[in-house]
Amino acid sequence: MWQRDPIAEPVRTVVASRVPVCRLRTAEWADALVWCLAVVGVMCSVPAIALGQLDFEAAPIRYYDAPVDDAVTRLEADLDAGRVRLDYDGKTGYLRSLLGALGIAPDTQVLVFSKTSFQQRRISPRTPRALYFNDDVYLGWVPDGDVIEIASVDPQQGVIFYTLRQESMAKPRIVRDRGNCLTCHASSRTRGVPGLLVRSVFPSPTGLPHFGAGTFRINHASPLRKRWGGWYVTGTHGKQRHMGNVVVKDRYHPEAIDVDAGANVTDLSGRFDTSRYLTPHSDIVALMVLEHQTDMHNLIVRANFEARLAWHQNAIMNEALEREPDYVSDSTRRRIDRVVDDLLKYMLFTDEIELTDPIRGTSGFAARFSSLGPRDSRGRSLRQLDLKRRLFRYPCSYLVYSAAFRSLPPLVKDRLFERLYRILHGDDPDPAFARLTAADRKAIFEILSETLPDARAAWARLTAGDG
Template sequence: MKNCPGFGRMKLFMSLIICLSLNVEVMAQVDFDEPPISYSSAPTDNPITKLQKQLDEQEVTLRGDNPRDYLGSLLDALDIPKSSQALVFSKTSLQLRKISPKRPRALYFNDDTYVGWVQGGDVIEISTVDPSLGAVFYTLSNSMPDRPEFVRDQGQCLACHESSRTHRVPGHLMRSVFVDHSGQPHFGSGTYTTTQASPFEKRWGGWYVTGQHGALRHMGNVIANRNDRLETLDREPGANVTDLSELFDVDPYLESTSDIVALLVLTHQLEMHNLITRAVYETRSAEHYDTIMNAALDRPADYRSESTERRIASAGEKLLQCLLFADEAPLGEVIEGSGRFREEFEARGPFDKQGRSLRQFKLEGRLFRYPCSYLIYSDSFDALPPTAFAYVGRRLQEILSGDDTSGNFGHLSQDDRSAIREILSETKSELFRASDDQHQKVPADAE
């Protein structure tokens, strides 16, 4: 058969059919329950699975005489600061019937894990970033069991946490809504997905916000009328609030604040995590596609197609824009928090020899003194596939060295570029080494 004159043409024809069908799949939404992602069935390795193992082996215990203290014990076990508390009073999450302006939901977070707690709730809600899978969702019984067990969500959470708002990957999102006295959103008035690019006046509807922000106005702390729209909403009662005790009973909560600085950090972090996950999914899917096509077309196993290079570059550029705050909405006033969050966040470092850190705040004009995300140190960033990791490292060198001063990165001054490069050279040197070692040739101008 192989000696048949038409065999070569038949093989080529069949390969082209395979290529065409696979291209249809690649161009469509990534099916992350199929290889190479296998979201629902792949093994997990994240802070929750690690804590579960410690609990099972009795290396760690969760204690508390009441649900509030039990929550505090969980946060301690996950190294989540209580000062990160953000309070949401809109009915927009799992246990919505128990949430209201008088009984807001509390959210706590560190660099990779988010914990949601509702007064009288049946469960504590947890989401964490698995380096290979993105956001993974769990619940923990709020009845303070002797043998705590985290239960992984079987898809219910993805109804909200996988959409265009999360870049079509399992992710996280912050919504701003118009809320009535019961906490019910007026969806007819519109909703906003909040990212670091969002105008200040569209942020935090349905959230409590404590801190000083001068003449800036947000939607937080405000009850809306049914016919309110963005232009008619009275924001003044919610501005520059530092004491929430007049709005609801703060005693059941671990903190009395919903710190504006923590909310600004959370806003950035949610989007950044989603874009890291998107880069992981795009790169793994594109390289998986190349593996299949290389075998079908008798190409070298390590051959990388032009379409794969473009996909890696496109995801990498979106990640870089968020990483370097290219789309950050300017802060036109000095921002001042109302709790311990700023101090505790900045203390986490790492620091270079001059005592500089990517966690240091500016809070006037922009969020951070050095506009490069601290999540560059996260496990999820480190788990980027080698080609994506190297691409981001190479592009960072081009941007920070001043070779690329146009387009999306024109907001960075020469002092910004120099400082960020010096900090990363001391605290994240492997990023630049990876890009040098692999000699990536992915086009930097990919769309």
């Protein structure tokens, strides 16, 4: 139910779509108009291929038509066979049961109060949207929301979007999205593929973004001062400042946001009813891991799609020019090299910001996440957190263990592991990798050699060839 607030007063009129019609004050109306125009502008743009976007609907990707084998598809099969059931409760609907079925821990919860979801009419600073995640699946839940939003990473088809209606049913059905989600989730902000996006905005007191002030796409390279606008953040971070936990009070000067008021917050109970959520936290460490992970997923998907498209087009040219089927053109190699370079630079944190004060969360997320492994014979893991000067102790993404990374085309993996070997031995000339210390390179090489079979096998072939 809509609640009256000092900015927007809803008119008691219901239209066919059940969306309340609001009478807005001038300032709020201006931002609402900007928001609507932004959405219309995206939806009315040329649907085939946006700037920098790959043609993933046609062969060989066939995003909407090709078989999918992700965590959600497997869960659907288990539901149909009666091996698993989803239980509905009056407080959170299917949320708790769905998290358990997908292996997602409640301590991953982070909270966003900006109206940047299609369920935006339910979202506000008093009713933030909760996000939960593991290595392959992301869930979005809003109190009294119509659906649970799901994004799942398929090893070949990338990020697939679904919804589950929040109605008690004998056989709940998870429904795949057929394009609506890609309005926002397939653009230059997601590396040109169906992907994931963490945004920082200048939020009004109702949660509506002041889009005229700009927004920030967030990953591990983003300065803290630009992060978490429109998000709740629990944890301590010393003298470092961010945009979370506060709203813009002067729409004409959104940059004057009171960052001190949102700093080092450890309790959200005075801001909204935290008892409606699975935990009272929006853990700063979980947020930082989420931000790294989402863009890493985007880059893995981009590398997969780009390589498959390049090989498909390479095969067409080989046939047209009567070349050998396994001939690889220079242009194809350059395309592979480009996505490998982007992926390596991100997975090795070459542009990560440096922390100036320690980061501490408020939930058990950091301890549980760090314990997951895998570990080498010395007990080291890529999931070990640093949180003093950088996010991870060893700067190499743990998503190298993901099914999506393992499923990268051979052209990509061969080139990636070859170049990674050179980087970790200090033999790559690109200055971007110079920030990796000798100790970092040695530790990463040793950890991967023991815990990543694909790397070990590729490096064995490489050294045998060198010999």
